[in-house]
Amino acid sequence: MASSYVDRGAREYEGSEVSGRPPREIERSEVSGRDPHGFVPNEDLGEPPSTRLVRAPGDADALSCSEDGTVCFACGFVKTKANKDPFNLAEAEDAFTDMQKMIDQHYNKGISNPALVDMIYEFYNAEIRPLGDYGAWTRISIGRHLLYHRNDEDVMVNEVVNMLYAQVQSLRNKVWVENVLDGCVEPHIKNLTTLNQLVNTMTSTLGKRKALRS
Numbered sequence: 154m155a156s157s158y159v160d161r162g163a164r165e166y167e168g169s170e171v172s173g174r175p176p177r178e179i180e181r182s183e184v185s186g187r188d189p190h191g192f193v194p195n196e197d198l199g200e201p202p203s204t205r206l207v208r209a210p211g212d213a214d215a216l217s218c219s220e221d222g223t224v225c226f227a228c229g230f231v232k233t234k235a236n237k238d239p240f241n242l243a244e245a246e247d248a249f250t251d252m253q254k255m256i257d258q259h260y261n262k263g264i265s266n267p268a269l270v271d272m273i274y275e276f277y278n279a280e281i282r283p284l285g286d287y288g289a290w291t292r293i294s295i296g297r298h299l300l301y302h303r304n305d306e307d308v309m310v311n312e313v314v315n316m317l318y319a320q321v322q323s324l325r326n327k328v329w330v331e332n333v334l335d336g337c338v339e340p341h342i343k344n345l346t347t348l349n350q351l352v353n354t355m356t357s358t359l360g361k362r363k364a365l366r367s
């Protein structure tokens with residue numbers, strides 16, 4: 154990535170001594186309104202930003218839950234009962250109940266959330282969708298249903314624990330600083346403090362989850 158700093162040495166000063174006019178550097182700053190000695194963001198130089206926000210590297214099983222603009226089949230199922238063939242509707246309701254059971258049996262029990270989303274996706278397309286004129290149910294919509302729409306307290310606590318654990322696992326790789334020249338290591342106080350806070354929060358959340366289950 155190109156430097157974000159303006160090379161002051163490359164600025165033009167010629168002409169100022171002869172004419173008595175201020176250096177051209179100052180003229181430019183008057184036009185742009187920018188401090189000529191200050192930091193110039195990459196965006197102002199027409200370059201793409203050099204950083205972006207990402208998940209913690211250990212947060213491997215997290216679902217993408219940004220809205221994809223599609224309709225959630227499960228949430229709409231109750232409303233779509235009108236104008237359905239009664240026989241097919243009864244079949245669909247049974248299959249829907251089986252799907253709910255499948256979610257309860259598998260969520261947070263040895264399979265990752267993305268794998269559970271795949272399982273629901275396959276089940277919907279094989280067992281439910283052929284029973285009526287039901288639309289596509291996207292994996293993102295299934296993920297949102299799993300994590301948001303059901304408003305399930307157990308799910309929320311589990312997701313918070315998973316998220317905190319991923320942050321802890323990622324951060325624990327970055328809490329000591331090594332001087333590559335002499336091999337000396339010393340603690341990175343800021344990251345250690347954050348790690349300590351995350352561990353404390355996770356510990357208390359685990360206690361709450363235990364209380365919820367008892």
Ligand SMILES: [Zn+2]
Binds near residue numbers: 225226227229302303
């Ligand atoms: Zn839903």
